[in-house]
Amino acid sequence: MLNQTQSKKITLAATGDILLHKRLYKKAKKRLKGGYNFDEMLSEAKPLFENGGDITIVNQESIIAGEEIGLSDYPRFNSPIEIGYLLKDFGVDIANLANNHILDKGEEGIIKSIENWNEIGIPYVGAYNSQEDQETPRIIEKNGLSVCFLSYTKRMAGMKIPKDKSYLVNTFEDTKVGNIRKEINAIKKSHKVDVFVVSVHFGKEYHLLPTSAQKEISASISDAGADIILGHHPHVLQPPEYILNSRGLRTFSAYSLGNFFSGQKGLYRQIGAFMTVDIEKPSESNPVLKIDNPAMKLTFVDSTDKENYKLYLLEDIVKEREFIKTHMGNFNSKEVYEEIKTHLTRWIPDMTIS
Template identity: 40%
Template sequence: MKRGYITGSFMFLLVCFLLVACNTGPQNSESEENRIAASHPNKVMGPKEQKEPIEFKQEVTISAIGDMLIHNSVYNDAKVDEGYDFKPMLEQVKPYLSDTTISIANQETMIGGVDLGLSSYPSFNSPTEVGDALKWAGVNVVTIANNHTLDRGEEAIQRAIEHWETIDMMYTGAYKNDEDSENIRVLETEEGISVAFLSYTYGTNGIPVPNGKDYLVNLIDQELIASEINEAKELADAVVLSLHFGNEYERLPNQAQKDLVQFVADQGVDVVIGHHPHVLQPMEWVTGESGNKTLVAYSLGNFLSGQDEFYRRIGGIMKFSISKTVKDGETTIDVHTPQFLPTFVKYENWEDFEVLPMFQLTNDQLPNAQQHYEEIKAHMSQWMPDLTFMEGIS
């Protein structure tokens, strides 16, 4: 009996010893809920390392030209056996218009077609082939609100719009009906950046807008402009606004131009492109009331015209970039890297019209060509010292 008691007691003590041994040793202060898979009880758990926020960035480039003002000398020179061909006039500048995501032109004369009668100053009308040449050169947006919009009445406007639609060219500033005018023009790029285009003119050379047909031309009206800018900002990442304003042949903007530009900058417009003076006016950055920066070209001058005064033969191609950055759920739009290419309309005896980059001009084509080129560069950059000038395709 005693031997069995001793054996049973021994077994009892052995079991107790084993139980105590299993519950001794270093204890992890963490609760089981805080353990992760494969964690070790002796491992000190530190805070997780924060990952960098994901950032996406897209970018587009935009080029813009001034007035396509097709005088009779220009379209007479473009006459061929079967219609008109303006392409040779733009051939030397096509590379600078076709290398950007978007190219904008101010088509000053309605392309109503030859059967409506062609331009006889001051009442303009142009062959539809002008639009074909712009499309060929790389332009994909035209602004058509200017003082000559109503020169040949509603029929010319409707015919012009019909042709713009036929060649798939976005137009803004004059419309075919009320519904068309309420459709803010927004170009969605493959790069994922959307750009809205607005266009307005100071007037129509005294020609009244037909009653009930305000859609035929956008007139400068601050209330209208502010409303459409606000709508455009809801629809697009960036807003580019064209203004037909200022005094003809004056090389600096007047106070009314500056005041209107300040107004639209305060509304948050990203870029302002001016035309009507038919000569170049400088570029600059204008600060809006919210601290935003608006890129402004007060006038891009004549790109192609039959005007013969020296400064009226000089225009240019404005180029800039728009980037869109999405970081940590926040979207930022930045207009940057403005550039300019001065151009010159060369012709002899009202023939062989051709738009040429000024940096390529020889003294045979323009006496003292380099001196004139440097003067234009200084003129355009006087309020934007860091403005760069294109002297080749980048």
């Protein structure tokens, strides 16, 4: 049993978007008659999940309501259930659901998707099937630390949440994050929480740097009590940074974790990351968290032809190929590798990128 003076430490792992375009699940169907098998396409990712962190969260950008209500991709996504079972096999601890595609199949899609997450056995956050579900904090205990996960989306792709069912999706408007602050404060009063991790769906698609609104929102969420911010929506990796807030505390903000596994084409849309960060609570008498050692293991979803769409480690691509082929042309692999590492360490120069 940990005592009052003993340090408590975990490593949090996180990925960007898992967004299953038709070209991905069509290939997966070829590998399993009567179902979908993503094992080979994501075989290189499995060791990352198995060795990466004490708690792992993924951003499941597309609902997994399955064939029962019809699979589909852009602009209204619905994915095979099997991707969830693979994530369970990988050891994923929680799935983030609040995003601009969560209502792509309406209330029916959310409810069916949540039924599937429950059947798979992976907790979820950001979308809910009832008021009670929404009001139940997502807290994971590990190594003596209580980690609470919250999730919100700013955009809904033009879809409207039913007025009498606002619990379906956690949202916020513009740069106003008062509801996030209220939720954090309410949870603090009713539960012992050491760490707050807030996933946020915001920003501009394909922008390699966070917008001023992203920075403003993140600063407000930091001041509201978030210790770690995990950003999604731009579909490209943006450089993270530490935010010093008015309480004198630091928040680690990963403004965008980009795409992890998707069918999008475009050099930086195909580069993703498996990110880890260490969280330490020195002692009960000194509860100020130490959040350090951020690291990213870069990945690349190869789409050189329509039969591929396999995830590789970017460092392996660089070792094996002089050029990275995309639909826009060929790019020198070493130059791309160095460029993305320089880009991602813009505000945290000593961050490990590999």
